[in-house]
Amino acid sequence: MEYRQLSPETVPGFLKDIPSMQKIFSDLDDLEVEEVGDGNLNFVYKVRQRKNPEQTVVIKQAVPFLRIVGESWPLSRTRMNFEIQALEHHTKYCPQHVPQIYYSSTDMSLVVMQNLNRHEVLRGEMILGKIFPKLAEHISSFLANTIFPTTDWCLTGGEKKAMVGRFINPELCKITEDFVLTNPYEDHETNVYHDEVTQADKDYLQQDSQLKVAVAEMKYIFMNHSEALLHGDLHIGSIMANEEETYVIDPEFAFFGPIGFDVGAFIGNLFLAYCAHEIRQPMLGREPFEYRNWILQTAEETWNKFQSKFEANWVAHEQNFPHSYWSYPEGRIGFALQRQRFLRHIFEDTIGFAACKMMRRIYGLAKVADIAEIPDLKARLDVERNVMRMAKGMVKQRSAFRSIEELTALAQEISPLR
């Protein structure tokens, strides 16, 4: 099939030619198409059958440029190949947290998938102060269950290396390398500062040598440690949820990288929300304690559950496929020590990457609405300064934290949980 860019007008005809659509729509001549304008990179269409609107799909199509800028910023459509491969992987290992995929085409650079019409993007909901009681449980499962199967603890060296090769994703990695791990820490032309930001604020991030070395080390880890297949962009805008269900979407940044990058992306976004809600809860007319306490609990629970689920996967795998390496009288002690030290290493990376994901949202090009849409710039600046203080302590001292509770304690020290 030759690539062509779809439009609301051509979507119905396109779907009609896909045999599996007959299982979803009872009348393929009665579709209505709505273009959803919120993607930075891609075009997204919601398709419903007019008379049975519960018969519905979403189409996501990549175009050969950065949608938010236009055709002047070329970006290869191959990003959709990574998304399709990653969705297949996620579906295989954690179907309950991945939208159902009905059809995909690398030629057309698109997927047709479940319309998550009873769910909302988590970031928007969290800005409104909604609590998701199962979020930590679900995201920790998604992380542990999608990440473990592509580590060396599970794959053979040959299988892993072949997969690493298939997932070399230079274009989207470069976006992270530049916009998450480089530009915000220098006075770069792509940064965006609001009017209240002082030179001292910028220097606090951009002229602290210890911090810059620590961030450069995280960037080096990002570029060199091909530990497992990652989602690659697991902020709270890549999650759709309601109180009962949680779905992870948009894995076009998928690549083999350091495990702590995915875990840290999510936890860093929770800390951003924690800092923002010092202002946002009063804006919503509420006492800030309850919601912010839930955020910190969610951060703690996510790490602690991820850790125990990852370890449980590992122990189960070792029971099914025991290594003779550990088959000596005290071998289980060695294996337990190995797991403990490995998860300690993932924790350190998690803290470092969480910090980078926080800092980049302040001066970097891509902001988070949690903070950037606080209308009072002075109040916004207070939040941003708290984020910076916390993140700096995290990445510089990442090897000193012994538990996630020490991290949430730092958050409370900087922005007290009143």
Added chain:
Amino acid sequence: MEYRQLSPETVPGFLKDIPSMQKIFSDLDDLEVEEVGDGNLNFVYKVRQRKNPEQTVVIKQAVPFLRIVGESWPLSRTRMNFEIQALEHHTKYCPQHVPQIYYSSTDMSLVVMQNLNRHEVLRGEMILGKIFPKLAEHISSFLANTIFPTTDWCLTGGEKKAMVGRFINPELCKITEDFVLTNPYEDHETNVYHDEVTQADKDYLQQDSQLKVAVAEMKYIFMNHSEALLHGDLHIGSIMANEEETYVIDPEFAFFGPIGFDVGAFIGNLFLAYCAHEIRQPMLGREPFEYRNWILQTAEETWNKFQSKFEANWVAHEQNFPHSYWSYPEGRIGFALQRQRFLRHIFEDTIGFAACKMMRRIYGLAKVADIAEIPDLKARLDVERNVMRMAKGMVKQRSAFRSIEELTALAQEISPLR
């Protein structure tokens, strides 16, 4: 060209069809061919013109099986593609320590190259107690100059990722993963123990949980950290030298891996020789001090010179292509701190991999003649126990050594430099 396995009879005809051979041989009808039987993996032929034996080349051809075992152990010929690519890289960045390549063919899985006929394999020469005064100078240059250009300090993310993909070398990496980083540390069927080795000796290596976790961590680093293009097998049997010149050969294990693996391979082999010469120097009728002192000096000098040359390459590159990241008043302090911390990290990996390269030579399948050909088994066992003690201290405590001199001090503590 279709692949065919050469033989001494077919080599002259093959060379005659290569135009560039006319520049080397004045009479292509007058060649004599000698098959050199010392390769484990490949066939090697020395070709000379009978009347002008200084007109000479070496041909190295891969066969689709492990030569030392035979056709029953298949091993893909693609290993020669990696060797050819790596030789090209080494020639580009460090021609003075790489044999000249006259011709290569991936179809035929062979290279035709300079016959290093005034040089000998370093291991054999060191067993005989010969001193190579320029060895550390040359190998530190080879390491710093071939490794630096493929790090992220030099390549863009896109260039590096493309190269990483081209150098995914699963078959030869698996040999290292199994025979260097797994099997020797368990009671594996591929291990070979001589008659004096006791159960306690085996357990000292194979039932020490702390050690096994440390080795598993080195294996994980080997499999996950794609820092730079490595030689991949830089023991002293991959070096040919005389007093004036040093050549590095046989890079078929080339892949993107942790920098410390190459540095550690060489330094670990020096420590093996150091331990062996406690016995070998008396066997040669000499006092052991002078030669063993030279070995330790060579280890120290190799690391210290590698470190300063690598850093000099980095500083020069930064001067030519400055990063705006460090362009603030105290930026040079940040950049200096980054280099220091990075080289500290390489040092830690170097110690860990040197230790693995030492331990694997004792019970693992592939021995080193330095030790394995000591005829008195009790004397050999004493050497082996020293190697084990030293290597265990190295890999377990790899983050505690502050300088290479602390490492050579450990060597002297275990096997005094009398």
